[in-house]
Amino acid sequence: MLGVIEVIDGGIGNTIQDSGRTGFRHIGLAVSGYLDAYLARCANALAGNPDSANCACVEIRAVGPRLLIREGPVRLALAGEISASLYRNDDEARKIRAWRSFTAFPEDEIEFDYLPGGSSYLAVRGGIDSPVQLGSRSTYQHALIGGIDGRQIMTGNLLPCATTVDPAEPEKSASTIWSYNRAAPVRVVLGPQDELFQKETIAQLETASYRVTPQIDRMGMRLEGPELMHVLPSAADIVSDCVTPGAIQVPGDGQPIILLADCQTVGGYPKIATVIRADLPRLGQCHPEEMLRFQPVGLPRARLAFLEMETRWSVWARGMTRAEAIR
């Protein structure tokens, strides 16, 4: 039977996401999608989903949900700094750690432990089969599209799974945890408005460290650090042009804001630089108080960095092994 998961407590900040919605930026629609695409791909791979399927999973950001398996069995996997408890019948809770798949049966309940921050992913075999809207299942709350009724997952939602599961099929386990080198600088391509900043400021972008503030959501995150100076105070406002996830915009106060997946499509602050695609997923793991440094690179270096990340991910995926079932 196709799996159905009931949300018995929605938690806070949890949304259904896939790889996002392109093709509609000209009408103001954000791309949305997984904040940390590599981690979501890990969860999907552990759940047995092919990488090319871009399966929708639950992105868990603040307080995890409590779930009840209504129909099943379902094959699940967690990736990220996350763990959970599985309640089956009246037995003692079974501990579920991330980085492996497990099978849950009707009446099982899953409760997530405290999350330290960042983004974690719950993948289901076949992906969550919520409605596709404008080419994607990704939730974008500002236009109430994707996910379930365009909102965070909420108490009473039913999450349908797209395929049936044979519980006899072996479980998977990662041989290494997917992680980022947090000490390495975040690589950026300068522009499009780097010319609106003082030369010393461009140099400072490479040397200074910026603290991640608690102001983080799916639209962006504010940083704090040495002021980035515009050539003139009036250069802090430009005639709006296109923005994108990863763009580092600097308003008049000189404190950078990095835009993320749910950001608007246009904006009126100058962008000193834009984070390259290879390093964008890492921003989905930033915690408040973390320090970030930046390193400008050219397009050939950005392309190589992207290929390196993709290769690293393929190596990670090939390292998955069989795991004992949790009974």
Place this chain on the structure above:
Amino acid sequence: MSETVGAVRLLSLGDAAWTVEFGDRIDPGLFSRVRGFAAALEQARDEWRNGVVTETPLPGIVDVVPTFRSLTVFFDPHLCNGETLGKTLLQLAETTGNVPVAGRRWKIPVCFESEFAPDLDELAETKGLSRDEVIALMTETEFQVYMIGFMPGFPYMGGLPEILGIPRLSSPRKAVPARSLAIAGEMCAIYPWESPGGWRLLGRTPLPMFVAAEAESPSLLASGDRVNWEAIGRARFLEMEQEALAGHLDRFAFLLDEEE
């Protein structure tokens, strides 16, 4: 990272998008250059899709976004080389001319009655006009949609009569009702969704600005469209709003024929 040729600039927006910039102002002349480039790019992509051998190979483009003064092209670096695409775009932009704004023309109903127009009286008073004179200025003007942004389906429209120019509210409203007709600076817009906002509210339309279920055309308006307002009374507004909610309002009935 930028490359300038003549008045056209090619600017990096990260490693998966190029912004082709024609200038830094809001100006109908600049915008017609954006339009000209957008049309040429669309034609080149059509030719490429139809298998016509051209000198401008354009695979991998995923989004093309016109703004007041630039056009941003998003691409998938899996499918194309960004540097080659950038050169192609710059070349195309340099060789395309102006295309005057001649998108679709709309006549969109708006109710200007007080309950939908909290800032109309104050605007009229500030400008030494009567309420009806402000409404007449709004309904006699054809606005042009420069771009859609800020939120899905939100049209930035130019053409506001100079006398109606007014700064934003110093303290934005916590909630602007959906479908409010609003002005600020030299711009006019409609809020598709309820949202915080500082623009001055002069009326409300019963037409939904963004309908995700209409997958072919979720946004009512597009960059380049021209918009006229038609004043309607409260009763007609409520009736049309109900029709829209029930999904019975044909949005395309408000398109004007070219000769009108």
